Amino acid sequence: MTEKKSFEDNLKELEEIVQKLEQGDVPLEQALNQFQKGVSLSNDLQKTLEEAEKTLAKVMDKDGNETVFERDSANEQ
Numbered sequence: 001m002t003e004k005k006s007f008e009d010n011l012k013e014l015e016e017i018v019q020k021l022e023q024g025d026v027p028l029e030q031a032l033n034q035f036q037k038g039v040s041l042s043n044d045l046q047k048t049l050e051e052a053e054k055t056l057a058k059v060m061d062k063d064g065n066e067t068v069f070e071r072d073s074a075n076e077q
Contacts, residue, residue, distance in 0.1 A: 007045065010048075013041060014045065017035075017038040020034060021034060
């Protein structure tokens with residue numbers, strides 16, 4: 001059973017893929033495979049960030065119930 005990579009590991013791998021592709025000296029077939037892997041990593045990273053945002057947007061009230069955090073609209077820009 002494989003261990004799930006951390007957000008940071010996936011981000012590092014995506015950055016490495018981007019660097020290789022930007023250099024332009026990767027054979028086409030390998031570049032396509034790396035691009036597809038990069039897209040998959042990007043999607044996974046985005047999902048992780050969305051889940052983290054949902055978690056951070058919840059607060060506990062004094063009774064221990066979760067409620068959605070409401071931003072003060074006067075402070076939003």
